[in-house]
Amino acid sequence: MTANGRSKRTIIIGGAPLPDMLDEAMIRLVVHGFYDEIRRDDLLGPVFHDAIQPEAWPRHLAKMCDFWSATLLRTSRYEGRPLPPHLAISGLGVAHFRRWLKLFRATVHRIC
Known part of the structure; x- marks a missing residue:
């Protein structure tokens, strides 16, 4: 592990190495910024309000910071299975997932 919280292995996504700016601090900014947006969203906000x-x-x-750290930086910090808790939420549909993706992309573009 390096000083910026990255694995010493080069991580390749989409044929290119991850940028040096991607570190634990960046992940935290994205995760917290994204969930701030989620909680204010008219479609997803009530779902998350009821679930958490x-x-x-x-x-x-x-836990979400750990998940993205493990996924992007290969830190092995996340333990769990992300899909089952989401499957347990009744009423989730395609519109929810599309909104989630839209907000996630917008957050990444805004912060990164």
Whole structure:
């Protein structure tokens, strides 16, 4: 592990190495910024409000940072299975997923 929290291995995504600016701090900015948008969104906000109690948000955000750290930086910090909790939420559909993707992309473009 390097000083910026990256694996010493070069990580290739889409045929190109990840940019040096991608580190734990960047992941935290994206995750927190994204979920700020989610919580304000008229479609997704109520879903997340019902699924995550206010006192559970810090733990959820930390878990999402761990997930993206493990996925992008290969830190092995995330333990869990991300799909089952989402499948347990009734009423989720294609519109929710499309909005999630739209907000995620917008957050990444805004911050990165």
